[in-house]
Amino acid sequence: MNENAVITAALEHHFGDEPILRQLDLSVPRGCVYGLLGKNGSGKTTLIRLLLGMLEPTSGRCEVLGKNPQHDSLAIRSRVGYVPQETDLDPSMTVEGTLRFVSGFYPGTWQSSRAEELLDRFELARRKRVAQLSGGQRARLALITALSFDPELLILDEPTAGLDALVRRDVIETLIEYVSAEERTVFLCSHLLNEVEMLADRVGIIDGGQMLMESSVDRLKADLCRVSAKFEAPPVRNDLHGLVSCRHLGERWRIAAWAHSESEREALMAALRRQGARDLSLDESSLESIFVDLVGRHAHA
Amino acid sequence: MKLRLENASTQPIYRQIVDQLRLQVARGALPGGHRLPSVRELALELRINPNTVARAYSELEREGVVVRQQGRGVFVKEQPQKLPAAQRRRVLEGHLDELLVVAWKLGVGTDELIERLATRASEFFPGDQSKEPAP
Numbered sequence: 001m002n003e004n005a006v007i008t009a010a011l012e013h014h015f016g017d018e019p020i021l022r023q024l025d026l027s028v029p030r031g032c033v034y035g036l037l038g039k040n041g042s043g044k045t046t047l048i049r050l051l052l053g054m055l056e057p058t059s060g061r062c063e064v065l066g067k068n069p070q071h072d073s074l075a076i077r078s079r080v081g082y083v084p085q086e087t088d089l090d091p092s093m094t095v096e097g098t099l100r101f102v103s104g105f106y107p108g109t110w111q112s113s114r115a116e117e118l119l120d121r122f123e124l125a126r127r128k129r130v131a132q133l134s135g136g137q138r139a140r141l142a143l144i145t146a147l148s149f150d151p152e153l154l155i156l157d158e159p160t161a162g163l164d165a166l167v168r169r170d171v172i173e174t175l176i177e178y179v180s181a182e183e184r185t186v187f188l189c190s191h192l193l194n195e196v197e198m199l200a201d202r203v204g205i206i207d208g209g210q211m212l213m214e215s216s217v218d219r220l221k222a223d224l225c226r227v228s229a230k231f232e233a234p235p236v237r238n239d240l241h242g243l244v245s246c247r248h249l250g251e252r253w254r255i256a257a258w259a260h261s262e263s264e265r266e267a268l269m270a271a272l273r274r275q276g277a278r279d280l281s282l283d284e285s286s287l288e289s290i291f292v293d294l295v296g297r298h299a300h301a
Numbered sequence: 302m303k304l305r306l307e308n309a310s311t312q313p314i315y316r317q318i319v320d321q322l323r324l325q326v327a328r329g330a331l332p333g334g335h336r337l338p339s340v341r342e343l344a345l346e347l348r349i350n351p352n353t354v355a356r357a358y359s360e361l362e363r364e365g366v367v368v369r370q371q372g373r374g375v376f377v378k379e380q381p382q383k384l385p386a387a388q389r390r391r392v393l394e395g396h397l398d399e400l401l402v403v404a405w406k407l408g409v410g411t412d413e414l415i416e417r418l419a420t421r422a423s424e425f426f427p428g429d430q431s432k433e434p435a436p
Contacts, residue, residue, distance in 0.1 A: 179352070
């Protein structure tokens with residue numbers, strides 16, 4: 001069996017003349033929680049649509065659970081749970097009617113008991129119409145439809161965006177339970193970097209339709225050295241090997257640079273000292289701060 | 302069992318779990334035979350990826366801090382009975398040599414090292430007389 005749940009290679013998608021995704025390589029190992037990060041408009045939703053066979057790539061290749069989404073879209077959809085950013089549930093249907101309708105797409109795999117259990121846990125009224133549900137209730141219902149056929153892969157596009165803390169807790173706990181089972185894979189896009197940081201094994205950061213980097217969260221934190229210091233004159237960037245960002249904030253400079261080993265780290269520190277760095281200190285390294293360094297100061301995840 | 306995880310730390314989350322649990326076992330806060338929460342329970346409690354918890358438990362198992370009993374869970378390992386004096390000295394000497402090398406590299410003198418060790422030990426086992434060596 002293929003070790004990756006999702007692979008793309010040199011994947012391109014153009015909208016007219018405009019490239020939305022460019023030469024995108026990505027791999028999501030089975031059993032992992034993968035967080036895709038990027039600014040609005042960086043191509044995340046387009047990528048998901050390509051993975052589900054809802055769009056055709058302009059060129060390049062993608063594979064989901066060992067199948068080609070353009071040829072085997074139905075086979076893929078029967079094994080992949082998908083929670084879109086905006087739920088596409090029919091507002092005139094009731095909660096139980098929605099589940100009955102959706103279950104028809106999963107003959108043999110739909111587990112009514114699982115759906116019932118989640119309905120109870122999320123305290124959703126079975127007779128209510130979708131139109132009467134709050135945003136948070138709709139998000140919970142969408143999650144039930146995506147999980148009740150025990151998919152091998154769960155794809156979520158901003159699953160907790162705009163939801164209150166209680167709904168977010170429900171979603172996160174449900175995701176944790178889902179990945180506790182063997183070989184269950186989650187692919188999610190989220191703006192909430194603190195959540196991604198706690199949940200993801202691996203992250204990909206895309207910008208302008210290109211993959212800036214793909215790495216485990218631990219590796220990313222270990223490899224990006226973030227320091228701040230005072231300088232008399234602005235630091236000379238060319239002298240700083242692996243520099244990612246160098247910004248003036250108040251009276252200090254914040255510097256982020258790749259340092260893949262202890263000796264590279266020492267070399268960076270030495271270079272900074274040579275340039276007259278005073279009061280040099282190591283900065284915190286949350287995923288959010290790393291994201292801002294990599295994608296630029298105007299980024300909002 | 303209380304764990305405090307920090308997002309902003311440069312330490313990976315699994316490392317934070319390993320370090321904190323190892324410390325709690327060393328301090329006796331988690332006694333031998335104590336059952337740790339399951340991977341799923343701890344992941345839900347901390348709201349983190351179960352893979353991260355599983356990785357931390359595997360590391361602790363490798364270090365001999367916990368044992369996994371098939372179908373029953375993960376338990377704090379009973380600390381072994383004291384080794385014979387000669388063996389004890391030999392094991393300890395290896396670790397002392399490592400410490401001395403680090404101190405030498407950092408230019409920390411023997412007196413300062415001994416003082417630091419005493420201070421650290423009193424922080425490490427606060428008010429816990431049971432960890433004092435028997436006379």
